[in-house]
Amino acid sequence: LTANSGGYYWGVYKPKLAGKFFVRTRCVNHDTASRVAVLTVTGTIPPSTVFLASTTSTRDSGLFERIGPVFKQNCPEYVLKATFVGSGAAIALGGTGDADVLLTHSPTAEVDFMNGIVAGAPSAYRGLRRYKVMYNDFVLVGPKTNPAGVGASVPATQAFQSIATAGSTFWSRNDNSGTNTKEKEIWALIGNPQTGQTWYKASGTMGMAQALAAANDASTGGYTLSDRATWLNAGALGIVKNLMVVNSGDARYFNQYSVIEVRGARNAEGSQDFSNWIRSPEVQELIRTYGEYTYPGQVMFVPNAGSY
Structure with a gap:
């Protein structure tokens, strides 16, 4: 049975292996102190x-x-x-x-x-x-030398086209994540020029931190798409020292x-x-x-x- 009192939902709970009834509270008002007081009196589950x-x-x-x-x-x-x-x-x-x-x-x-x-x-x-x-938003990051000459404020489609035209290495997460889905969406808008190209690294799957590490590596470095929060945290951890944001601001990066x-x-x-x-x-x-x-x-x- 349940009743609503002061924003809390109260109920009777009976564990399968116990012979006692306990009063149970739910996380509604986020008032931990009040609920601890109740549980101290009535028991714990x-x-x-x-x-x-x-x-x-x-x-x-x-x-x-x-x-x-x-x-x-x-x-x-x-x-x-x-x-x-x-x-x-x-x-x-x-x-x-x-x-x-x-x-x-x-x-x-x-x-x-x-x-x-x-x-x-x-x-x-x-x-x-x-x-x-x-x-937040996505950012296109790449080597500080920016070998593809990607413009900082050009549309996302133009930025990706610059990478394809230059044949510069691009690391894809290839994992159907939200970031990977956004990346594939932008490639599709320019006709998928990355398909079958050796510069497009999409074998296996990677998490965001792994993709950033691959792009940052001196021997395998290249471009990748990242969410801004992970990019900033990676910078604070010192794992993207060879990279910079090369393109951002397009509404498609929402x-x-x-x-x-x-x-x-x-x-x-x-x-x-x-x-x-x-x-x-x-x-x-x-x-x-x-x-x-x-x-x-x-x-x-x-x-x-x-x-x-």
Whole structure:
């Protein structure tokens, strides 16, 4: 039985292997102190696991390192188990029911998932609710010598064409991630001149940090597309010393992140509560201020929680 009191959702929970009833609270108002007081009086229950499948950029940018512990503080009734993969792989985990909630940045694939389609085929699970969380942009990075002569403020299509014309090395993540999807979208707009070319490195799959490392390497260096937050964090870690942003600012580089609750998730409450939590004013402010002191004048992420 449930009742609503002061914004909290209360219920009776009975563990299968225990003979006691416990009062249970849900992560709604993010008031940890109040809930700890309640649990101290009434007993404790084993926290339930929420399986999150997230794009690698939330990890490689350092954002999750900041907000993950806050979820644990705000929502102690859950254990959050996060898997960081490309957005395509994250959505696939949702499609098989192996993730309760998704954090991705691949709009077309997300819309497909809401309609029960993953990688062009029907999926066992689909999205239940999808919301905006934050955005940033993509940047084209390459050697400081800029051998392809890419213009800093030319359209993205022109920048990519310059690389193709020069036959300069380009490292593709080749993993159906949000970044890889955006890269392929731009190549397609200019007729896919990279197809079958030796300068286009797309064998195997790579995470964003791996692609940046390959582009930075003195022996394999070249160009790649990155989300801005991961690029800035890689710079702070000193792993992209041979690279610079060669092109940015085109509207095509817009990069929206979404949270998706999986319909029929094993932990449906946890899925909904994580979605509510990451869109709450407190966490949106954490996202807004992330990196403002480490990277003055740079924007890592812009919070924009809302409906589509």
